[in-house]
Amino acid sequence: METRKPAPLKALTGLRCFAAINIVLFHFSNPQWFNFNFYFPSPFMAGSLHIPVLLAPVVNAGFISVSYFILLSGFVLGYNYNERARNGELDRKRFWEARFTRIYPIYLLSLLLSLGTLGAEYRSHTHAMFWTGVVLTPLLLQGFVPAVATFLNTPAWTMSAEAFYYVLFPWLARAKKPGRIGPYIAKLAGVWVLGLVPGALYMAFNPDGIAHPDRWSYGPWLWALKYTPYAHVFSFVFGVMLANLNAMIPRASHVRLWLGVGGFVGLYGILCLGPLVPYAIIHDGLLMPLFAFIVLGLAGENPLARALGVRPLVFVGEASYCLYLLHFNLWNMIHGSHVLEALGLSRFDPWLSYVLLVVLALAALHFIEKPAQRKLREWMHATNVVKEAVVRSQ
Numbered sequence: 001m002e003t004r005k006p007a008p009l010k011a012l013t014g015l016r017c018f019a020a021i022n023i024v025l026f027h028f029s030n031p032q033w034f035n036f037n038f039y040f041p042s043p044f045m046a047g048s049l050h051i052p053v054l055l056a057p058v059v060n061a062g063f064i065s066v067s068y069f070i071l072l073s074g075f076v077l078g079y080n081y082n083e084r085a086r087n088g089e090l091d092r093k094r095f096w097e098a099r100f101t102r103i104y105p106i107y108l109l110s111l112l113l114s115l116g117t118l119g120a121e122y123r124s125h126t127h128a129m130f131w132t133g134v135v136l137t138p139l140l141l142q143g144f145v146p147a148v149a150t151f152l153n154t155p156a157w158t159m160s161a162e163a164f165y166y167v168l169f170p171w172l173a174r175a176k177k178p179g180r181i182g183p184y185i186a187k188l189a190g191v192w193v194l195g196l197v198p199g200a201l202y203m204a205f206n207p208d209g210i211a212h213p214d215r216w217s218y219g220p221w222l223w224a225l226k227y228t229p230y231a232h233v234f235s236f237v238f239g240v241m242l243a244n245l246n247a248m249i250p251r252a253s254h255v256r257l258w259l260g261v262g263g264f265v266g267l268y269g270i271l272c273l274g275p276l277v278p279y280a281i282i283h284d285g286l287l288m289p290l291f292a293f294i295v296l297g298l299a300g301e302n303p304l305a306r307a308l309g310v311r312p313l314v315f316v317g318e319a320s321y322c323l324y325l326l327h328f329n330l331w332n333m334i335h336g337s338h339v340l341e342a343l344g345l346s347r348f349d350p351w352l353s354y355v356l357l358v359v360l361a362l363a364a365l366h367f368i369e370k371p372a373q374r375k376l377r378e379w380m381h382a383t384n385v386v387k388e389a390v391v392r393s394q
């Protein structure tokens with residue numbers, strides 16, 4: 001009997017809205033813009049109560065949103081396909097076709113919009129590395145060569161990693177269904193520890209000779225740690241496994257609310273520590289458990305999940321992939337065209353640019369990604385039908 005399709009998790013889509021916007025702010029803002037002070041009347045003292053609300057640590061660590069996306073990708077695939085894979089109902093070829101039609105149209109668009117940077121790429125690489133980037137990037141393989149991982153469109157390195165994880169997923173999803181929560185949490189903890197290894201090795205050996213690496217640091221080994229599939233694979237595996245744990249906890253369980261709240265509070269607390277937490281391990285592995293708490297919380301039925309599952313957040317969250325992959329391209333288009341200056345709107349920048357990025361990402365979702373996905377799937381289905389007919393006739 002075919003496994004029933006799981007219910008949609010709207011709150012996780014809603015959180016993708018904030019995660020994608022945070023990446024935009026990470027690349028195109030000054031984090032100190034997001035230090036706010038609010039004043040509230042105080043019944044306990046004369047005057048007002050001063051309450052600082054600091055978002056700067058979150059924006060300054062916007063790179064963690066990518067780590068979250070990778071873990072969430074594993075979780076969502078596991079949530080939808082783990083049971084089917086265990087039941088022998090997952091057709092690998094159709095799964096890979098579905099993943100390709102989902103990611104490649106916007107990925108290709110991002111590369112086409114980045115062709116104007118080819119000259120800069122040529123000047124910044126050796127001839128061999130330049131042509132390596134030209135060949136590997138359209139094939140979603142650039143991430144395996146750190147020197148060209150960010151070739152043409154910087155955020156596109158993530159899709160190189162995701163494509164690799166999609167290849168692995170059908171086998172990961174077939175893992176035996178867990179029996180008890182305790183031992184399974186121990187296995188998750190083991191994957192978490194493995195995820196800390198790349199960053200810990202970098203800290204131990206300091207191969208680039210950087211005294212205190214941070215988001216601005218550059219070194220070939222740090223580049224490999226940040227942008228290649230190897231260092232992030234454990235986050236994806238953790239997400240796939242987390243989907244099995246999720247199935248063991250009732251959606252209406254009160255523990256989910258506390259996990260979600262605890263995950264957000266713990267995450268913010270760690271980010272507020274700033275440089276006290278080594279960059280090499282916070283960049284990916286360290287935050288897996290807190291991301292897991294957040295995901296389990298939002299995958300349940302509770303006030304936190306309902307708050308993040310409201311329609312406007314879900315609407316924008318559905319375009320988070322377009323916003324993430326195209327935000328460099330769109331930002332350069334907006335400012336390269338000087339359209340805001342021509343319309344006398346530059347005084348509202350960069351805030352107006354952020355709004356335009358979201359609007360353009362929504363347009364890309366509805367007028368490019370979805371139509372292209374439908375056309376590709378129709379074409380692939382027709383091709384498969386023809387092939388099957390040829391095989392039957394032989």
